[in-house]
Amino acid sequence: GGMASAAPASVTSALAAAWAADPAGRLLLSAWAVTAVGVTTRAILLRRRARTRSKEQQQQQESKVEDSPSTASGATIDGAAGGTDPQREEPPTATKQQTPFRRVLTLAVPSWRTRPVLWVGVLTSGIALRLLVSIKVNSEIGVLGSLLAKREWASLLRCQLGYALWAVPASLLAALQKYAATQASLSMRTRLQHHVHQGYAEAASLPLSLSAAGETVQRATGDTKSFCDAAVQMYEALAKPLIEVTLLSAKLASMMGGVQLMQCYGFFLFAGCWTRFVGPSISTMSGDVAAAEGKLVAAHAQVAEYAEEIAMSGGGCLEAGALDGHLNALASRSRTLSLQHFCSESLDSYVVRYLGILAAFTTMMPAVAKSAADHATLGDPTEYFLTCLHLLVNVGMACRDLFGAGKAAGTARAMATRVAVLMDSLASAPSATLVHTPADQDAPLIEMSNLGVDRPDGTRLLRGLTLALSPGQRVLVLGPNGVGKSSLLRAILGLWPAAEGELRLNVPHDKVVVLPQRPYVPSNLSLKALMLYPATEHDAIWGVADATLLEALEWAGLGAHATGAADLHRPELVQGLSGGEQQRLAATRLYLRKPSLAIMDEPTSACEPAFERLLFSYCVANAISLVTIAHKKDLGAYHTHQLLLEPNGSAKYIEVNEGLAGTGSSSNVSEEGVLC
Template sequence: MAILSKCRPSRERIAGLTRAYSAHRPLIQRGLMTGFVLHVLLAAYRGVAARPSPRRRGGAKLSDGKATRVAVDAAFYQRLRVILRIVIPGIRTKEALLLCMHSTLLVFRTAISLYINAYTIGLLRQLVRGQSFQFLLNIIRWLLVAVPATWTNSWLSYVQNKLTIAYRTRLTNEVLKQYFGEEAEGPEGKCYYKLSSLDDRIKVPDQMITYDIQRFSAHLAAIYANLAKPTLDVILYNYQLAQNVGAEGLVILTVLIQTSSALLRVLSPSFGTYTAQSAALAGNLRHGHSRLVEFAEEIAFFGGQETERELLEREYITLARHEEEVMNKRWWYACAEEGIIKWLWGSFGLVICAIPVFFKFPGAAHVDLGSLYSGFVTNRRLLLSSSDAVGRVMYSYKDLAELAGYTSRVFLILDALSDVRAGKFEKALTNGATTGENGAILRGRGQVFLSEDIQFENVPIVTPNGDVLLQSLTFSVKPGENLLIVGPNGSGKSSLFRILGGLWPVYGGVVRKPPASDFLLIPQRPYLSLGTFRDQVIYPHSEEQMRERGVSDTDLLAVLAVVQMDGMVEREGWDVTREWRETLSGGDQQKLAWARLFYHRPKYAILDEATSLVPPDVEGRMMEHATALGITLLTVSHRSSLWKYHSHILQYDGQGGYIFTKLDVEKHLALQEEKLDLEAKLMEVPKMKVRLAELRLLVDAQGGNMP
């Protein structure tokens, strides 16, 4: 009795609390739902917010060769902000309009889904109660609802694809704009050359500009729907579910889901790192194949196919092992993900859906079996939709991590292009290049001024890998003073031309020169573009630009006659298209490059062994015609027949020294003949020594003595 008397006040207190809870339940329900909405928004924000990147040994090696771990962290969002300013430059742009349309369609699709879920309740009740006419009538209405639902889903896919193309177009245009640079002087021009020759960060820019930008754009267009739509669905579906089963069950379900999702996130691998590393390894494999195509002739002559095959197999095996490792991690993560999201959360949901069946809420009216059945099915559908939305929010983190991987790739090329345009390069240097006197030269920067003449004042000649070929070069050439440049290989002859063309930086001294557009290069193996025969002569002009200059096909034919290539037009015609590198011989290619020179008529022509495959009579004719056109020639050649066409000579000794002087052709020819004569005599010295030794042996054998 004493125990019962003690329990009675407790039961009364519980009953009092129950009555108070029942009286204020609507207010409590609103409070719980408000808290749930805030919790979902906060959880979504935390899901995509920056996280500190844990330091691990051996990160992913990207294309720059540095160990870097890609994650959804502050660095990712900083890079993404930079790229978003490019792909969505303003609120009045096409991209912003498409994004607004995409958002509207996402909300509209969710509204249709909620309407269908609510509409299903009536269908189920009519089915359970056997109301056939009303059931068939609602089936017709169901089919009518399918029209805007289908239209919305199709439009969502269409607009998302349009967003992908719009993002890719903006980003590709920006990268190509920086990649090809400006026509002005300075470091901003010709980045496509400098990125591959003066910088080591980007091995395969073609892959980044094509594949990586495309994948980034697709992920960026999809990530908005993968985050915004599920978050909205979670709020709306769970709000409707709370109306049916009570917000109390929703709170319990949220706690259980949050606990299990935290475990799932701990188990999540670094998908962003794997994505970036896969792209880098694929780029290395592609780079190996491109090298094989580029140097196929040399490899074939050396018989190096086995070595090249082993190198390519090594690159492929590295890529395949990485993909297999990622696949294995994705497999066990997918098992854990499906087990938690589909099955564990499903069991939680079934319990929540069963609450109205087994428990009666305070103040709730009695319902029949049909209503209970339809209510359970409706709640089950709402729960499935909500679970799917929560699962998509969880899956979206994986998508966000992959987006971080592609973001790092795209940002890498943007960052490298920005540095190259500013004259900042990251290049592997030779041993000792950064120490001592050479290091002081590499840390310096020279000055470049525009001028009609060419003047070098104490300018060092430095290769991209840090080799100092000349510590100080001083010379000057005025228009009309043709310069002959001679010296051994690797002494700095071609390096001088790259400085004149604005391709290499100036590490010291003062350079005065005309703009790069006043120079035209004819190398030993000229570049022939894709296009017609006319295009080869006027490159890089188009036929329309040629006409605007007042040049006709007759004028071009006269230019070709100078280099004895006019017969090519008679045989082939102007508009024939071929792979001209394979069609023309080496000598014809050089003559065609000279025709291109006569068409453009620049102030200066850089001739790098440009007549090595041309007969002497044609060579002289071309040199004389260039001089008659007022083109100043800067010539690298070992042919003595070209000396008479030059007034100055710059001679390198290959040991870091040089001589710049006026060219006295007769004197140099006499010196050349004397040099050749002495060299011939010196070649006879070993033979003379051998004969002298033989004679000494013969004399000694006869008892005589040679003096």
């Protein structure tokens, strides 16, 4: 009778005394004390080390920003002073202060009227309904235990039927919860990756953006998926426990009293806060694993892209060793993360779940003892005990999930940081050249005034470049390797910013054709799509007759690849094309479009001389202005001017065949022949 009326503190004291009297109990209590002190001390040291490392990284970042060159200083591209595009204004200060997690989440869920919010609502409803059903199921379990103890077999069998019936909606709601979570993550990922794809299309300089981000494939695919999954898991880890605690607390308070329930919650709160404190940051470890995964994916992509070259060079073993190195780094970081998850899960499970059950059992003891004297109020002790125990176990699990939400949040933050790097690089690249049509059709197609071009690292390649390319003029750009020939083309096309001076490209976009040394010929497109790339069925040129396309293939020496109009629409015909055939196929774009300006970077380096003569003769015959990069000086016969780039950044602009030009005027050359 004394135990039945004793305060909960007396139950705890009695329990501690009983354990202290037992050798196994003393060993367990000692192990608890040693583990608590050791784990807490380790956590304090790790947190101090993490803060120190964070400060060092921040200082390094600030020093890099201070030392980085201002490549766009003083430059004017297409009349926009200072290299600033009025269409790309600086974001407001409030946006800059947003965390990467909040920024990426806003892109994935821009408003309340979106599909992710709809599925999150379904998820929340499923959680609440499932918990209501679970309360009923737990009550049925308590009744079953009571009937079994009383050996009331007929009632027990009827109660089993009720339990089986209630299990049906419980199972359906559990499946609905998982389905809604999957759909919420998928809809978020769809929106987020759509922003990435739009960033590819709208980036001022896609090559610079992707180079700055690094590990683009992993950031754009794997990391976006991981972020969306982790964000939904974080919501579940917060919403589900809160709903559980709210609904179950009302039921438990009516059964065991508010004082005992608050004591039980006090234990869960203390245990959850402690396990959260002693666990190191999952965010940093998850970010390290994602970075290692990105490097491995990039290495595999590189091998796949250059498989033939690697095989010809006999570099298979070297590449395999490099891949193994990336794999070992990924495995090492993954093992570290898995070990941390193992330790955290073990500690959380033992402290919050199993010791939570023990705490729940202990807090119920006074009420169970009281039931002997007040049976009418509490009902059957066995049914009461089993029902309360199951409900308290669920509360303990909910508290564990609630305090474990920090792990999901850490993963989400790590993935958001990686995705934000890609988003920022796509949005912050230097402004591209604006293409516009001049009112005067005889105006120069390209105008450069005191133009300077830098590498992305700030190294100056070209300086003081001033020239004007009039319609019908063709300039051959010559110079040794690394002098800046391709960099000049990148500046003209807006892929790289001008470091200084002014650059204007006065040609409509659809009147410019670019032929790089390595043409883009993906094997999943048809011959027609490749010949008209990047046009689609919505563009006027898409309506060109099949006979014209076949004529272009014959002109390029590729007539054998399409014997009829049907072959133009078969993507498999472009598979296995040699490098020279790919350059020929790309040249059909020039043949079909007949542009005002063609910008070419060694477009026939893999072709025989006969086709090279054919291509440049076609450009001369059709008065197509050219900017051509090459190492063959004999191509000067097809050009009106030569631009000779020097290693010191200077250049000479020389007239060689002005009579070949359809229109235009002579260029200005100083007495020394140096560009003025």
